Amino acid sequence: MLFLWACTAPPPSTSADDTAADVDCCKPMVADWNAAEVQASVDRLLANGLPEPLGPVAAFRRLIDSQSQECPGRQGYNIEAYFGCMSREGWYWSGITVLSEMDPEQFIFVGDFFAVDPQGYSWVGAGDLARFSQGGEQTWFVHGTWGYPPGGGWMQVQSSSYLEYTAKGDNFLIQGAFGIGEDAVDFEALRLEGGVLGGELRVRDGGGGWWSWTVEKAGCGPLSFEGGAPVDDGACLIDAEVLETMRQRLEGA
Numbered sequence: 001m002l003f004l005w006a007c008t009a010p011p012p013s014t015s016a017d018d019t020a021a022d023v024d025c026c027k028p029m030v031a032d033w034n035a036a037e038v039q040a041s042v043d044r045l046l047a048n049g050l051p052e053p054l055g056p057v058a059a060f061r062r063l064i065d066s067q068s069q070e071c072p073g074r075q076g077y078n079i080e081a082y083f084g085c086m087s088r089e090g091w092y093w094s095g096i097t098v099l100s101e102m103d104p105e106q107f108i109f110v111g112d113f114f115a116v117d118p119q120g121y122s123w124v125g126a127g128d129l130a131r132f133s134q135g136g137e138q139t140w141f142v143h144g145t146w147g148y149p150p151g152g153g154w155m156q157v158q159s160s161s162y163l164e165y166t167a168k169g170d171n172f173l174i175q176g177a178f179g180i181g182e183d184a185v186d187f188e189a190l191r192l193e194g195g196v197l198g199g200e201l202r203v204r205d206g207g208g209g210w211w212s213w214t215v216e217k218a219g220c221g222p223l224s225f226e227g228g229a230p231v232d233d234g235a236c237l238i239d240a241e242v243l244e245t246m247r248q249r250l251e252g253a
Contacts, residue, residue: 031225032207035232038223041183041203042237049154050246051142051161051178053129057099057109059151060125067091072115079113090118097125106132111144123148124158131250137168140250141176163187165250170194172247182206190215190243197240213237 033041064077071085072093084094095113111125127144147158163176172192178185188200197219203211205225214221219240222230 028228029207029209029226031205031209031211033205033211035223035235037206038203038211038213039235039237042185042201045178045180045183045185046238046242048156049249050174050242051146051154051159051163052165052246052250053109053131053140053142054250055153056125056146056148056151056155057107057129059148059155060097060099060109081113092116095125117150119150121149123151137166138251140165165246167247167251172243174243174246179204186210190238192240192243192247195240195244197238197243201237203237 061077064072064074064079066089067074068088071087072079072081072091073085074080077097077099079093079095079097081093081095084092086092093113093115095111095115097109097111097113099107099109101107108128108130110128113123113125115123117123124145124147127146128141129143129146130139130141132139141164142161143163145158145160146155148155149157157180159178159180161176161178163174163178166173166175170193174187174190176187178187182204184204186202186204188202190199190201191197198215200215201213203213205211209226211223211225212227213223213235216222220234220236223232223235223237224230
C-alpha cells in the first residue's frame, strides 16, 4: 500500500498564484486612450501628409545630378557605395540604390542607403517606391523606412510604412499601414467611391491594442476598441479631402 501511494502523481496545483495567472491571461485589453486621444494620434500622423513615392524619387534625382561621379560611385541613378565615401560636395554616402524606369509614367526605386548632408541631416532610405499603370488602373506604393528632415512634406519625419494606392475611374483606395514613433494606423481598404468616403481604419492604442473606425454616413461612424461597444458612434477621424488630395498629388493634378 505504501508503495502504491509513493507512485501516485500529486494532485494538480490549485494555489492562489496559479489561479490568478489563469485569470490574468484571459482579461480583455483595456484602452489607454479615449476617443479624443485616438483622433490626436491620427492628426499627428497626417500632419505632414501621407507617404507617397513621387516626391522622394524626384528629390533623389536632383540630388544625384548635383554629386560628383567618384562618390557615391554611380551609373545613372544606381548607386553602389558599399564601404561609404565622402563626396566633393560634402555628402557622406553608404549603401545601394536601383532606379528602374519602364517609361515616364512607370518606375520602381529600390534603396538600402544612408546619407548625411553637409549640414548634418541624415537621409535614410530602406525599401521600395513605385508607380505602375495598366488597363486604366494606376498603382503607387511606399514600402519600408524613409526620411530626410529638409525633404519637406512627409519626408521631414522618418516613418515606416507599407502603403499601396490604387486609382481607377472615380474610385481611389488606400491599403496598408503607416507609423511614426508610437503612432500607427492600418488602412483597412479606406476608399473614395465617387467622392464618398468608405471603408475602415484601425489606430494603435498607447497600450498596444487597436481601435477600429468604420466609415458610415457622411464620412463618420462608430469607433470601438478591440471589438467592444462603440465609445463614439459618430467619430470622423479622416476627412474625404485627405484621400482626394493624395489622389491629385499622385496623378499630378
